[in-house]
Amino acid sequence: MRLSRRTSVAAAIAGAASIALLASGCSTGGGDDASGEAGEDVTLTVTTFGTFGYDDLYKEYEELNPGVTIKATNIDTGGNARTDAFTKIAAGSGLSDIVAIEEGWLGAIMDVSDQFVDLTEYGIADRKGDWVEWKYDQATDPEGRVIGYGTDIGPSGICYNADAFAAAGLPTDRDEVATLLDGDWENYFDVGRQYQAATGKAWMDHSGFVWNAMVNQLPEGYYTSDGELNVEGNTELQGRFELLGSAVGDGLSAAQTAWDWNGGKSFLDGTFATLVCPGWMLGVAKGQIEAGGGDADNGWDFADVFPGGPTNWGGAFLSIPETSQHKEAAAKLADWLTQPEQQVKQSAAAGNFPSTLNAQETLAAEATPNEFFNDAPTGAILAERAVGIKAQYKGADDSVIQENVFGPPLQKLDRGEATTQQAWDEAISLLNSLVKQ
Missing domain, CATH: 3.40.190.10 (Periplasmic binding protein-like II)
Known part of the structure; x- marks a missing residue:
């Protein structure tokens, strides 16, 4: 209710x-x-x-x-x-x-x-x-x-480090990267496994932002369109959580701290190779790269692609x-x-x-x-990524659920302190204690 x-x-x-x-x-x-x-x-x-x-x-x-x-x-x-x-x-x-x-x-x-x-x-x-x-x-x-x-x-594309891709033998041209990553989240994670096998390094910065993107892509997220909570017993949501958990278990997450990235240095030292990038994240990434001592010659590019299709x-x-x-x-x-x-x-x-x-x-x-x-036409790319988007309904405690219900369990998952099932169970427990039913 x-x-x-x-x-x-x-x-x-x-x-x-x-x-x-x-x-x-x-x-x-x-x-x-x-x-x-x-x-x-x-x-x-x-x-x-x-x-x-x-x-x-x-x-x-x-x-x-x-x-x-x-x-x-x-x-x-x-x-x-x-x-x-x-x-x-x-x-x-x-x-x-x-x-x-x-x-x-x-x-x-x-x-x-x-x-x-x-x-x-x-x-x-x-x-x-x-x-x-x-x-x-x-x-x-x-x-x-x-x-x-x-x-x-917030239409979204994929930010990627071309130098990291080159080290793994992956294409670096943004059009080729878009082709490589075109498909669903399973494909994105499978390419990440190829990258991890070739370099021994993480594919994505941390699971929290990826999870948020995966949830936003659903017709209904933490709430139904009429305002009902939509987490516990939601098999589609749990299925995506398990898919993410499998990727984390295979070493694809760098377990970064949200909004910090080691003072921006992790953008520059090859700690991770990709970042889910709604338009506003480009400004965040730029600020982090500069805070970490980087400049325009930083190796990062922006591809006109997003796993699973358009999302806001x-x-x-x-x-x-x-x-x-x-x-x-x-x-x-x-x-x-x-x-x-x-x-x-x-x-x-x-x-x-x-x-x-x-x-x-x-x-x-x-x-x-x-x-x-890398001179990517980011505005034009985002215009393409915006086609077909309709924002998901956000309930009263949507941001609390994302950050305080799923945030801590996903951090434990990233650090290897919880299995996927344990992380999901903790999220449900936090949901019941922090969010009015």
Whole structure:
């Protein structure tokens, strides 16, 4: 049974406060009275997470709108941003004028959607045709209120280290790699076994991100489309877990720490050869490679392929809390940041993929080489990977299940501290203790 709004709100706030999550049309743009309802100078606070690529856009907006000052906060991961948001919702204060919300915890936000401004009051409905249809629908609550301007979506390809592939005698040309990896997850793991046999090294960074991708690819993931929990007794889900467990048992996982990768050094020393890469992960990987001492000459490339076919992982929204004292000015900024022109610039800065159709078409047409990934036309590749995607329904505790229910058992599986069955059983036990049934 779906939790009532009141029960879900209490559960979401309590969960966020107690669980440290790990963890990604008609424009009102610049100019006319963007500084606020009465034209006064205004400081707008914005909270994002991960790699958003907004720094230059903030400066541009301030230049276009004298009197507007943007004070930005960026939280390291989407999971920690979730904890921050729900802690402040529980306190009744502290949220920024604009808050970035991640797809994985949008379901929990929907249970407190009345804490956020209905953006139809600021003209977002006039822009409905700007976005892929399901992106706008995701931000619409059961009462028909729209609470978020769509930023990016997460079509996925495979990042691979061409030097590592060459050492294993595998093809390195990205088109040939796409052909090599075309197929299902069994094929991806079988190629990984060939790589591991040739080099003695791991094929993928860790099982957690691969598991997330495998789950996202299903028509229904941790929840059914009508909001019912969908984990325990789900034979299709358990079958994918066993397939992953077999690959881990064969030495394909490097057991990396999510979001760290040994300070980025593991991208450069051959620790692993492939990484599942939704668009926003390109920015994460770039940051890690640079943190590890690497530069554009790093060996990594990006292939137009994904095991099992198209899938969406992630994406975000810009929302305005009811507690904001500058709702109109915040709406103008959020609207401007999510216009197609700005989404193209955001993609160039952060590697993520736009949710607006015009921005997607621009990236596909320009096919700009990405120097950091061996001049791969990452935007054009992601446009291809976006074809046919429809985002999976995410329930209220979806991100908790991914990170806190399956995260610890998968880490044990990676480290050889649990069998596949033991890891699955632990996940079910954690599900029953952390998630309201």
